[in-house]
Amino acid sequence: MVAQDTVFYEKVEQIFNHNSPPLIMGILNVTPDSFFDGGKFTSEIQWLEHTQQMIEEGADIIDIGAYSTRPGATNVSEQDEMERLVKVIKSVRKQFPELLISADTFRASIASKAIDAGANIINDISGGTMDDAMFSTIAKLKVPYILMHIQGTPKTMQQNPHYENVTEDVFAFFTSKLKELKELGVSKVIIDPGFGFGKTLEHNYQLLEDFEKFNSIGLPVLVGFSRKSMVCKLLKVKPEEGLNGTSVLNTIALKKGAKILRVHDVKEAKEAVMIVEYLKKVKKMEH
Helix, strand or coil, rough: CCCHHHHHHHHHHHCCCCCCCCCCEEEEECCCCCCCCCCCCCCHHHHHHHHHHHHHHHEEEEEECCCCCCHHHHHHHHHHHHHHHHHHHHHHHCCCCCEEEEEECCCCCHHHHHHHHHHCEEECCCCCCCCHHHHHHHHHHHEEEECCCCCCCCCCCCCCCCCCHHHHHHHHHHHHHHHHHHCCCCCCCEEEECCCCCCCHHHHHHHHHHCHHCCCCCEEEEEECCCCCCHHHHHCCCHHHHHHHHHHHHHHHHHHCCEEEECCCCCHHHHHHHHHHHHHHHHHHHC
């Protein structure tokens, strides 16, 4: 299985090493209707060129998704998602044999096929809530798993998000799900607070304000702000104009300890990492 090949061992270990610099996860959506880049990368030449560009700009991981999870997104059949995702993973793996590939799916059966096709990591936007077989599948596959928090489903999540205390509720979700995963022998877990997934504008910024609480879990934390409504609503801009706001949020999250930035714009995210890492270096030199 590709995911367990030694060529990827060091790259995966970098994710879980507290002392290694934060990583960039470039987004490759092969969907016709994603909120920002839907329909842009539907031919092999388009997705391979885009992947090449992201690698050149500094992406450490490429996250491939074939199911749009924007608010109100329509359902994609299991067959359609599987055919689309597997085809692209195989193509990208063939072209970039040493690339760390993440498969963005909440379906356990597709997670298995994605790993067989050459993916290394499973990125589940549902945190195991939309397919009961996901956790046991991850345990069998023995691959790193991105556990994201969502309230509801992509179709319903933004209708009326409600929490007693958003930070405490999301933290409790992680505590519960991580216990389940641990009992199944899954230890390589990355957590994602799920910015924009069943959260109001205020909820999103509260989670960012309280970000250090998630670091206390002791696992790498991934953030995905890229051109989302928490940028665009607040700044009253369209996703096409949301890069500056995204860079600001990425920088704040890095200062608060984020380990992976999931982004459409790799070059700018890489620059944010370089600046924050240099600040850390200067701080160490003072002492």
